[in-house]
Amino acid sequence: NAGVMQNPRHLVRRRGQEARLRCSPMKGHSHVYWYRQLPEEGLKFMVYLQKENIIDESGMPKERFSAEFPKEGPSILRIQQVVRGDSAAYFCASSSDRQETQYFGPGTRLLVL
Amino acid sequence: DQQVKQNSPSLSVQEGRISILNCDYTNSMFDYFLWYKKYPAEGPTFLISISSIKDKNEDGRFTVFLNKSAKHLSLHIVPSQPGDSAVYFCAAQIRSGTYKYIFGTGTRLKVLA
Numbered sequence: 001n002a003g004v005m006q007n008p009r010h011l012v013r014r015r016g017q018e019a020r021l022r023c024s025p026m027k028g029h030s031h032v033y034w035y036r037q038l039p040e041e042g043l044k045f046m047v048y049l050q051k052e053n054i055i056d057e058s059g060m061p062k063e064r065f066s067a068e069f070p071k072e073g074p075s076i077l078r079i080q081q082v083v084r085g086d087s088a089a090y091f092c093a094s095s096s097d098r099q100e101t102q103y104f105g106p107g108t109r110l111l112v113l
Numbered sequence: 114d115q116q117v118k119q120n121s122p123s124l125s126v127q128e129g130r131i132s133i134l135n136c137d138y139t140n141s142m143f144d145y146f147l148w149y150k151k152y153p154a155e156g157p158t159f160l161i162s163i164s165s166i167k168d169k170n171e172d173g174r175f176t177v178f179l180n181k182s183a184k185h186l187s188l189h190i191v192p193s194q195p196g197d198s199a200v201y202f203c204a205a206q207i208r209s210g211t212y213k214y215i216f217g218t219g220t221r222l223k224v225l226a
Contacts, residue, residue, distance in 0.1 A: 004156070033213065042117075042202060042216035043157070056211040091156055098212040101147070104156035 002027065004094050004105035005074075012111045019079040019086070021108045025094030032075045033093045033102055034060075034067060043091060048098075049075060082112045116140045117205050119217035127225050132190040134220050136203035139184065143205040147214070148177060148188045151200045160201075161188070193224045 005024040013019050025032050030051050035043040045059040049069035060067065064082075069075040079086055089109050093102035118137045126132045136146075144165040149157035163170040163177045163186070170177050176189045190197055200221050204214040 006156075035214075035216075040218075042119075042218040043214070045213040045215070048211045048213060056213065059213075099208065101159050101162065102214065103159065104149075106154070106156045109154075 004029075004092060004103055006090075006092050006105035006108050008108060009106060010109050010111070012113065013082045014113050015083055016081050019082050019110055019112075021077040021079075021090050021092075021110070022074040023077070023092030023094075023105060024074040025092075026096075026103055029094035029096050029103075031095045031098055032069050033095075034075075034077050035091045035093065037089045037091065037107075039088075046077070079110075082110075084112050086110060087112045115218075116143075117203060117215050117217040119201075119203060119220050121220050122218070123221040123223070125223045125225060126193045128195055129192045132188075132193045132197065132222055132224065134188040134190075134201050134203075134222065136186045136188075136217055137184060138186075138205050140205070140207075140215075141184070142207050143215070144208050145206040146177070146179060146186050147204045147206070148175075149202045149204060150197075151202060151219070157202060190222075193222075195224050195226050198222055198224045 032049045034046040037043045047060045047067045048056040064080045066078045089107045091107045093104045095102045147162040148160040151157045161175045179186045200219045202219045203217045
């Protein structure tokens with residue numbers, strides 16, 4: 001029973017490029033949460049999605065960031081025109097229902113040069 | 114505004130002794146609390162949780178205590194083992210709406226052999 005998968009595990013981008021982070025939830029899970037961890041900080045909520053719907057994006061910056069969770073395929077967190085301040089670890093979590101425990105993937109470490 | 118605080122960034126404990134990790138919160142609307150353990154370069158792993166209607170929950174070597182009047186929870190690990198060395202995050206949740214987690218900044222536990 002595979003856990004939450006994220007790829008790539010490491011991503012290096014130059015300022016102004018686009019970053020695409022992918023998350024495949026655990027089998028049977030249709031709820032996906034994205035969190036960001038800046039150096040020396042805790043994880044901060046970004047966005048919550050169910051299949052084909054964004055439920056809560058209150059933690060996501062208004063510009064350059066977007067997320068989707070299509071009917072087929074992984075959830076994607078997209079960052080356009082990356083800046084150095086976007087360098088962080090991005091974690092995806094999934095649950096079978098919003099009341100259930102969230103299980104985290106290994107994260108994608110984004111480095112913006 | 115840090116709603117969940119872990120005021121001890123690090124803690125060292127001798128193998129076999131008790132580890133006590135603390136967490137304080139400010140939002141009285143939180144009604145569910147969780148502890149996650151995180152190793153370097155991995156995602157957080159769920160450890161134990163507690164509902165606000167309880168004051169204690171136990172699972173093997175791990176016990177979580179909740180003091181609602183003080184808005185304080187703690188994680189006890191007895192006996193501590195070298196494999197417990199990791200960063201521990203507490204998280205709080207409001208069991209309505211999006212059920213997102215609000216994380217503390219983490220405490221790095223080192224168990225000395």
